[in-house]
Amino acid sequence: MSFLNSSLLLGLGFLALPVILHFLLKQKPKKLLFPALRLLQQRQRQSVRRLRMRHVVLMLLRMLALGIVVFALARPSVPPANYSLTIRETAILLAVIAIGIASYLFAVRRLRRRALPQYQQQAKQSSLRNWTTVIVLAALLLLVGWPYQRRIAAEFSQPRSVTSLDLPVAGVMLFDNSLSMTYLEAGETSLDRARTIAKSHLQSLPTGSRIAVGDTGSDRPIPFQTTIVSAQGRIDSLENVPTLIPFDDRLREAIKSQEDDRRRILSDQSSVDEKQRKDRYIRRVYLFTDLAKSAWRTAGSSLLLADLQREQSINVYLVDVGRTNGRDQAITAVSLSGDRIPVGGELVVSSTLQSQGEDIPAQGIELLFENKTGETIKQGQSTVRLDANLPAQVQFPLISGFTQRWLQGETRLIGSDPLTFDNTRYFTVEVSEPPPVLVLAPDAATAQAWMTALAPHDRSSAALNRFKPHFEPFSKLPELNLALFPAVTMVNCIRPTDEAWSQLGKYVEGGGGLIVILGSPDIRSDFYRRALPQQFLPGMPDSYQSIGEWSFSITERNHPLFSIFRRLENYGSFSMFENVVYVTRFWKVTPAEGAHVLATYSDPEHWPAILERSYGKGRSVMLTTAAHLPDNPNQRWNNLPSPLLDAWLFLSFVEQMTDYVSRFSDERRAFLAGETPVVKIAAQPVERNFLLKQPDLRQSRLVIPPGATSVVIENISTPGHYQLIDPDSREAVGAFSINAPPEESDLTRLTAQDLNDRLGVDRYQIAQSLEELKDRINAADLGQEIFPLLLVLVIVIFCGEHLVANRFYEQTA
Known part of the structure; x- marks a missing residue:
């Protein structure tokens, strides 16, 4: 235990005053003239003994009150620890008291049923009350007091060394400057509140203190500033940016900065024995954050815990500038019908909205585009109800007629809320002529269904086609320049020669996309199993399965090849493909090394249906069943191209497969x-x-x-x-958009358990204001003051002294 004002302990000498008063003002028992009856004499002797005992009790109460007043003025402190009762200890304490009271009341009730004289009943009841009190106190000492003292014994047996308030401070101030810290309340953001507390605290640091300032916006080292003024300037220059580095990692960098600085100071004391060298600073790390989970790692870091455990001399202070009940409306995502549309084509834009903390009966959202001159033009508006913490989808009406090369737009919430950065979300679309794609087949009829799916619009609507398909018989492959086509599709090619495979292999290796469709029993599988095609094909066909009825099963729904199906999932794209489409024949294919099976059939062996493989700069995809619809129903291998199904299913299937092999889907324009x-x-x-x-x-x-x-x-x-x-x-030869990560809109805060998992139990102090920060620092550097507790005890003892004095010294008539 340490004292802030140890000289005041001399005031313990005043404890002699109650002793002096006890002997000077000792009240003598009064002599009463009664007949010489033995009973009255015995009563007199008992009264004298009881009066002496009461004098001693009163004297002790007065001495205790004076002693505690002196201790309180000396401001004693104890090592920092969790001196409050735990939930378990509190429950045991309440349970013991409740059992004691219940037992006493039960015993009194039984006692009253016995026909005893009143004086005997009062005596037994008084004895019962005394014994119950003693037993309850003993139980509390055994069940609560003993575990309590063992829990905090470590803090007293190994207390931290007392730190002088005059020592300078070497502190690292680490700021969470993520976008969630832009939360606005009373005209002040969370980062502004952090700045105010930090700069005010800098003014109270001892002379010679040094400060380093870091943030989560970069992974740069955290050097100590040359002066406090330069540290203030660094704090003023902080800006909110999307979270780039988790707060946990930056805290490790702050600890490393402290370690390096202390190592440098100790190394400067080369003339002193290594064991005698001492650090000249109090080491602190200040964390200014709103405790939003998005700024921290998903799970705690064992490396951070190890660093904090190793550097016990560094005190960690977490300044919470967040709000426990934050509210926010955000646009968390924007979905487009395509990142690339043809000139004059159509575009469908939809947004996902979410409200946190409150229900919004009618939230407005608008769609805007930039024209060639950079002006923002409104293209649509919608209203949606937002239920707290539940996503809602808004789709704007279809728009078309765009001719400019790069179409850049945004969806924006109408109105404002405390967190404004997520009220807008940006997107970019490329508007270009449809790229040419090559379709190779034995004849035009075999390629017709695939050609139609690539360009379903004709005449006046031809501008809406996303591709410009070009058919050639497979026999003319040597005459073609494949470099002109980003994608090539082979439909039921019977006997590809080695020359053809060589040409296709060089095409794929150079970055081209190849689709191979096996949908004919006439295909010579031995031509596909040769070493040359097996360098880049995703599978080796063996034989085809005879007539049956199976279905598709997509095993890799998150694969980029199914991007359009994921976008149309609300319309049942996956469900229809797996449950409505049936397959009567397919080729049994063994996957090649390095290939990925994306879909299988429902047959007992689950033979691959769709396979893909990367080769060089390009990629190839294989479909092991037919993609055309012969006139003879008995020759049909499946109903995928059938007009009896919804046409969009087959069109989407062909479009996304062509997009994938041509790498159009790889060209991101939103980051x-x-x-x-x-x-x-x-x-x-x-x-x-x-x-x-x-x-x-x-x-x-x-x-x-x-x-x-x-x-x-x-x-x-x-x-x-x-x-x-x-x-x-x-x-403009290229364009793109950048959005804030959607998780930065999540204001969910770290719990006490989350902080304990990341920083360690009792390894940090939390404050929400400058005054609390000062209290936490005093408690960590000098120990936890018990001044308020001592004052409460003084009040209780003075009340007891007053009660005893009035009862013991009352005048009797």
């Missing part, structure tokens, strides 16, 4: 903050310069080496629209 955008460009033999147009109207120059086919753009995280501009033509 999350923290990801690295990649923009594809046409290769040129010379070095080129491009300008990156950013949402804050800034532009940066990028240098592209000769022959580059893509531009990797790093160190950007601001949500909004971006364009890659050719400075010569002033035209």
Whole structure:
């Protein structure tokens, strides 16, 4: 135990005053003139003894009251510990008291049933009360007091060394500057509140203190600032950015910064024996956060726990600037009918909304696009009801007629809430001419169904087609330049020669996409099992299954090949494909090394239905059943292209498979903050310069080496629209959008158990204001003051003294 004012302990000398008063003001028993009766004399002797005992009790109460007053003024402190009762200890305490009271009342009730004289009944009841009190106190000492003292004994047996308040502080202030810290209340964000507390605390630090300032927006080291003023400037310069580095990792960096600084200070004391070297600073780490889970790792880090356990001399203070009942309305996702649409084509935009903390009967949302001059034009508006913590879907009416190369838009909530960054979500769509794709088959009739699915619109609606299919008989393959086509489909090609396989292999290796459809019993499987095609084909056909009835089973629903099915899942895309489509024949195919089976059949052996494999820069996909519909029903292998099914199912199937092999689906145009955008460009033999147009109207120059086919753009995280501009033509050659991660909208806070799992039990102190922070620091550096508890005891003892004095010294008539 330590004292802030140890000199005041001399006041314990005043404990002699009650003793002096006891002897000077000792009340003598009164002499009463009664007949010399033995009973009265005995009563007199008992009265004298009882009066002496009462004098001693009163004297002890007065001495105890004075002693506690002196201790309280000396401000004693004890080592930091959890001195409050645990839930288990509190439950045992209440249970023992309740049992004691119940037992006493039960015994009194039975006692009253006995016909005893009143004086005997009062005596027994008094004795029963005394024994019950003693037993209850003994039980409390045994069941509560003993476990309690064992629990905190470690803090007293190994107390921390007392720290002088005059020592300078070496502190690391680590700020959570994620987007959830933009939560606005009373005109002040959470980050603003953190700044205010931090800067006010800097003014109270002892002379010579040093501060380092870090944040979660980057993984840069956290150096100590040269002066307190420079630390204040660093705090003022903090800006909210999407979470890039988990708070746990930055805390480890803060601890490392403290370790390196202490190691440097000890090494400077080279003239002193190593065992005698001492650190000249109090080591602290301040964490300023709203406790939103999104800024921390999903699970605690064992490395962080090990660091905190190893560095016991570093005190950790967590300053909570968040709100326990936060509310927010957010757009968490935007879905498009396609990231690439043909000129004049159609686009469907839908958004996912969610409200946290409250129900919203009618939330408005609008759809906006930027025109060629950069002006924002409203294209649609909708209203939806939001139930708390449940997602809601909004789909805007179909829009069409776009002709500009890059279409950049956003969905935006109407109105405002305390968290505004997630009220807008951005997207980018490429508008271009349909790319040509090649379809090879023995004859045009065999390729007709696949060709129609690639370009289902004709005449005036032809602009809506996403592809421009081109048919050629397989026999003309040697005459074709495959480099002109991003995707090639082989439909029931009977006897591909080695020359054809060689040509196709080089095409795939160079980045082309190949689809192989096995839907004819005339296919010569031995031509497919040769070593040359097996270098890039995903499977080796053996024989075809005779007539039966099976269904598809998709094993990899999250695979990019099924992206359109996932988007249309609300319309039953997967369910229809697996339950409505039936298969009567298929080829038995053994997967090649490195191939992935994406779908199987429902036959007992679960033979592969769809397989894919990467080779070089390209990829190949194999469908082991037919994709055409012969006129003779007895020759049909399945009903997938049948007009009796919903036409969109087969069209979506063909479109997503072609998109996948041609890598159109790989070209992302919407990224999350923290990801690295990649923009594809046409290769040129010379070095080129491009300008990156950013949402804050800034532009940066990028240098592209000769022959580059893509531009990797790093160190950007601001949500909004971006364009890659050719400075010569002033035209955009690429565009993309960046959005904040949707989890940053989640205001769910870490619980006490979460913090214990990450930081360790009793390894940190929590404060929600500057005053609480000062109290936590005093408790950690000097121990936990028991001044309030002592004052309460003084009040209780003075009340007891007053009661005893009035009862013991009352005048009798």
